[in-house]
Amino acid sequence: MKRLLLILILASAARASTLPGFHVQVLQGAPGFLTSLAVDSGGTIYYSIKSGDVLRLGPAEKVAGTPVVVAHVATEANGNCGLIGLALRDDNTAIVHYTTPAITYDIVSAIDLTTGAESEIHRFVCDKDVAERGVSSEHHGGNLTIAPDGSIFLAIGDYGMGGLAQDPAWNAGKLWRILPDGSTVQFASGFRNPFDLAWDAATQRVILTDNGDAVDDEIDVVAEGDDCGWPYTAGNRPPVAGMRPPVYTFPVVVAPTGMAPLSGRNPILRRGYLLGSYVAKALFYVPDVYANPVPDPVAVIQNESDPIIDVAEGPDGSVYFASGFVIYKLIVPASGDCNGDGVVDAADISALSKELSGGPHATTSAHASWGCDVNGDGMIDARDLAALAGMVRGRAVRR
Numbered sequence: 312m313k314r315l316l317l318i319l320i321l322a323s324a325a326r327a328s329t330l331p332g333f334h335v336q337v338l339q340g341a342p343g344f345l346t347s348l349a350v351d352s353g354g355t356i357y358y359s360i361k362s363g364d365v366l367r368l369g370p371a372e373k374v375a376g377t378p379v380v381v382a383h384v385a386t387e388a389n390g391n392c393g394l395i396g397l398a399l400r401d402d403n404t405a406i407v408h409y410t411t412p413a414i415t416y417d418i419v420s421a422i423d424l425t426t427g428a429e430s431e432i433h434r435f436v437c438d439k440d441v442a443e444r445g446v447s448s449e450h451h452g453g454n455l456t457i458a459p460d461g462s463i464f465l466a467i468g469d470y471g472m473g474g475l476a477q478d479p480a481w482n483a484g485k486l487w488r489i490l491p492d493g494s495t496v497q498f499a500s501g502f503r504n505p506f507d508l509a510w511d512a513a514t515q516r517v518i519l520t521d522n523g524d525a526v527d528d529e530i531d532v533v534a535e536g537d538d539c540g541w542p543y544t545a546g547n548r549p550p551v552a553g554m555r556p557p558v559y560t561f562p563v564v565v566a567p568t569g570m571a572p573l574s575g576r577n578p579i580l581r582r583g584y585l586l587g588s589y590v591a592k593a594l595f596y597v598p599d600v601y602a603n604p605v606p607d608p609v610a611v612i613q614n615e616s617d618p619i620i621d622v623a624e625g626p627d628g629s630v631y632f633a634s635g636f637v638i639y640k641l642i643v644p645a646s647g648d649c650n651g652d653g654v655v656d657a658a659d660i661s662a663l664s665k666e667l668s669g670g671p672h673a674t675t676s677a678h679a680s681w682g683c684d685v686n687g688d689g690m691i692d693a694r695d696l697a698a699l700a701g702m703v704r705g706r707a708v709r710r
């Protein structure tokens with residue numbers, strides 16, 4: 312049975328297509344529907360399962376054995392509800408977001424990863440008029456992110472009732488900041504269903520994706536006090552005065568899921584963001600959300616057999632992502648491996664010369680592998696050729 316499961320997992324990974332030189336390595340299957348993924352400073356993976364378990368998976372470099380359940384929260388998997396978000400505050404504390412079984416509250420709790428003990432931080436009432444009544448399982452947002460000052464950011468979707476996103480009396484359709492003292496601030500409003508977010512401390516902005524109801528999946532750069540427009544406008548629909556338009560609207564429905572900011576530690580995916588997608592079953596790379604216009608996200612992986620739910624960067628720059636059922640590592644091309652065959656040698660010099668025959672261009676529009684960007688500055692140009700020649704000569708001398 313175990314062997315059959317492994318074969319099925321390997322077979323499904325093999326169906327995905329990646330850009331040249333990128334590879335996908337299966338780490339392990341998840342014992343339930345995975346909703347979020349995080350990596351601690353030692354490379355240990357933590358993840359959440361919709362039905363309420365928080366699991367630990369050894370240092371990712373030597374994954375072995377079975378994942379360990381470190382905690383369970385009182386929730387029920389139901390539609391968009393259950394244990395729907397997890398982030399690490401430090402190596403011993405996860406912050407989780409889940410709904411109560413009757414969908415009466417969205418709860419944010421701290422989980423002690425050694426003892427499994429839960430301490431509630433805040434509960435957002437769902438139906439503000441009659442708490443016991445609860446609300447629909449649609450659109451409760453999901454993942455959280457933690458700012459360097461200890462603030463927790465999370466979004467709660469509109470529960471499938473657009474008007475609530477504009478009603479200041481309801482928690483729905485809002486982006487929340489929970490300060491380290493436990494107080495809450497409504498950071499922004501006008502959202503439909505943002506599943507994940509990141510905090511950019513340098514610009515004091517929240518970067519998030521909002522799932523549209525038509526062809527209007529968005530990337531938003533959100534400042535405190537913004538109204539991001541839902542349900543009065545969305546995507547490329549006419550702007551509404553005073554409402555913050557998205558910085559990017561996907562031209563097709565992708566249903567964005569988890570996202571990860573890149574720290575500069577990965578040799579190829581250095582800056583910007585990685586985004587998962589439910590419908591496109593793709594992992595997108597977004598190099599710069601501040602560019603005007605924001606360039607089209609590039610699918611590093613697409614046609615996965617299952618939706619991609621979350622993505623995270625490890626302490627050494629390794630990228631991990633997960634479908635609802637399997638955790639993977641993304642292997643990027645080595646710097647200098649321009650033809651994407653896994654080695655850096657003289658053949659890459661000819662591949663890079665050929666790549667450059669049409670002139671310098673962005674790494675994201677490489678015909679060959681992104682490893683052609685030898686110095687990792689986002690452009691493939693003559694400086695990369697000089698750097699590669701130096702690398703290949705250096706290796707020949709060492710031999």
Ligand SMILES: [Ca+2]
Nearest residue numbers: 539540541545
């Ligand atoms: Ca919007």
Ligand SMILES: [Ca+2]
Nearest residue numbers: 454569570621
């Ligand atoms: Ca996430």
Ligand SMILES: [Ca+2]
Nearest residue numbers: 648650652654
């Ligand atoms: Ca090569």
Ligand SMILES: [Ca+2]
Nearest residue numbers: 684686688690
């Ligand atoms: Ca370059």
